[in-house]
Amino acid sequence: MFRLLLIAALFALVLWVARGYVQNRSGDQPQEMVPDALTGVYFLKSEAVSITRHGETLYFSTAENRDRYIMNNP
Numbered sequence: 382m383f384r385l386l387l388i389a390a391l392f393a394l395v396l397w398v399a400r401g402y403v404q405n406r407s408g409d410q411p412q413e414m415v416p417d418a419l420t421g422v423y424f425l426k427s428e429a430v431s432i433t434r435h436g437e438t439l440y441f442s443t444a445e446n447r448d449r450y451i452m453n454n455p
Contacts, residue, residue: 415440419450 413426418439429440430447434454441447 417442417446419446 414423415426415429416423418441420442422442424442426440429442430444431438431440432447432451433439439450441450
């Protein structure tokens, strides 16, 4: 009976440690979302293509959106 309790306790400990490891990996830091200056659609800032115009940083989801914005806003 004691062996069964010991095995169950060890199993619970392994699950507890594994669950904490997975939660730490998936929840490191929340990522900032920014709007595409051309379309207004939000996306991850870490994936942005950006330019600075008139002291303001503008973010774009693609280089094509950036180029279209530049062509339409000289």
